[in-house]
Amino acid sequence: MPRFKSRIKEALVHRHEQGLTRQLKVLENSNGPLLSSEGSYFINFSSNDYLGLANDPELVEAWQNGLSQYGAGSAASPLVTGFSSAHRNLEAQLCEWLGFERAILFSSGFSANQALLFSLLEKDDVLLQDKLNHASLMEAGVLSPATTKRFKHNDVQHLESLLSRSPQSLVVTEGVFSMDGDQAPLEDIASLTNEYDSWLAVDDAHGIGVLGDRGAGSCNAVQITPNILVVTFGKAFGLSGAAILCSSEGGDYLTQFARHHVYSTAMPPSQAFALSHACQMIQTQDWRREKLIELGGIYAEQMKGIQGFVDTKTPIKPFVIGEAQTALSIAEELKRNQIWVTAIRPPTVQAGTARLRITLTANHTQKQVNQLSRSLLQAIELSCALKGEV
Numbered sequence: 001m002p003r004f005k006s007r008i009k010e011a012l013v014h015r016h017e018q019g020l021t022r023q024l025k026v027l028e029n030s031n032g033p034l035l036s037s038e039g040s041y042f043i044n045f046s047s048n049d050y051l052g053l054a055n056d057p058e059l060v061e062a063w064q065n066g067l068s069q070y071g072a073g074s075a076a077s078p079l080v081t082g083f084s085s086a087h088r089n090l091e092a093q094l095c096e097w098l099g100f101e102r103a104i105l106f107s108s109g110f111s112a113n114q115a116l117l118f119s120l121l122e123k124d125d126v127l128l129q130d131k132l133n134h135a136s137l138m139e140a141g142v143l144s145p146a147t148t149k150r151f152k153h154n155d156v157q158h159l160e161s162l163l164s165r166s167p168q169s170l171v172v173t174e175g176v177f178s179m180d181g182d183q184a185p186l187e188d189i190a191s192l193t194n195e196y197d198s199w200l201a202v203d204d205a206h207g208i209g210v211l212g213d214r215g216a217g218s219c220n221a222v223q224i225t226p227n228i229l230v231v232t233f234g235k236a237f238g239l240s241g242a243a244i245l246c247s248s249e250g251g252d253y254l255t256q257f258a259r260h261h262v263y264s265t266a267m268p269p270s271q272a273f274a275l276s277h278a279c280q281m282i283q284t285q286d287w288r289r290e291k292l293i294e295l296g297g298i299y300a301e302q303m304k305g306i307q308g309f310v311d312t313k314t315p316i317k318p319f320v321i322g323e324a325q326t327a328l329s330i331a332e333e334l335k336r337n338q339i340w341v342t343a344i345r346p347p348t349v350q351a352g353t354a355r356l357r358i359t360l361t362a363n364h365t366q367k368q369v370n371q372l373s374r375s376l377l378q379a380i381e382l383s384c385a386l387k388g389e390v
């Protein structure tokens with residue numbers, strides 16, 4: 001058998017034996033609070049559309065207007081002819097809102113993170129990453145010419161011990177961690193990077209739009225300005241794409257050397273136009289953030305004290321179960337009660353910490369959150385009963 005064919009077969013068998021096979025599922029309305037699958041409806045607690053913008057008529061209309069104004073595709077990479085006034089306006093708006101000199105656009109957060117680390121790092125550099133950073137950052141770090149070291153999750157002391165041995169490092173953390181919903185101690189990390197002549201890059205994929213004044217994100221919330229800020233548009237913006245915010249020189253540098261920017265077709269101008277509109281909605285519609293806080297409070301009130309419940313200040317509410325198989329069967333039981341949550345298993349999270357990743361959005365109702373808590377409590381009880389624990 002040709003080696004690639006056998007490699008694929010073996011890898012699939014191995015995944016299956018571990019019970020970790022993943023599958024694509026066709027869903028309808030999964031960008032709203034009620035999704036449907038094979039004719040049944042479920043309350044959707046799995047989306048990253050925290051502010052409820054992904055299917056908002058106002059945003060849909062903005063994209064339609066962008067299409068009328070700019071046509072469909074960008075037709076080229078940004079440095080060739082793909083950069084329009086819609087792109088420039090979006091960059092300017094992001095800079096003003098978030099307090100940076102330059103913003104460089106990318107088609108995804110994954111590519112922005114890769115572009116950042118690949119273009120900035122050289123052979124003698126040290127990259128210090130939080131152990132729970134997103135796969136795009138981890139992979140780019142490992143493939144970059146720099147030496148990558150991971151510091152224990154949110155552990156400032158561990159970070160300091162690494163920095164004291166390698167000053168002039170690049171420290172990369174997330175503002176809000178995607179699978180735990182907790183926040184990095186950004187003030188402490190920023191003062192450490194300062195003290196050790198290092199640079200700080202923050203990936204705020206889950207904080208932008210949700211935290212801070214007018215949704216300006218995790219850094220704004222604690223009044224720090226990292227050297228580099230990555231924001232992505234696939235979560236609270238309700239769309240897709242990403243931007244790297246930096247100094248004017250940093251922007252010039254990325255324009256020369258960020259290969260994912262230089263050699264990739266620019267996002268459609270209509271999308272940039274819609275993103276500008278999302279930017280305004282995020283800044284002016286405080287009620288969306290207030291709603292999230294209200295719903296988070298209700299959920300916490302109902303779940304506190306239950307083993308596995310983790311209190312967070314973000315719309316990401318992990319419910320840690322442990323075994324991958326148990327997490328799966330509890331998620332299945334929830335589906336029988338019209339609740340859609342995703343079981344997150346290794347290798348996405350550490351072995352033994354399989355969990356339900358529950359996310360709230362501004363489009364959920366109190367009633368839906370009540371239903372979530374009730375069904376979750378029942379499903380846990382049932383699971384314990386089946387295991388003979390009660």
Ligand SMILES: *Cc1c(COP(=O)(O)O)cnc(C)c1O
Pocket residue numbers: 107108109110111113134136174178203205206232233234240241242
């Ligand atoms: C989702 C995510 C990304 C990737 O962004 P995409 O736009 O989905 O490619 C990067 N970093 C973090 C922390 C994320 O959660």
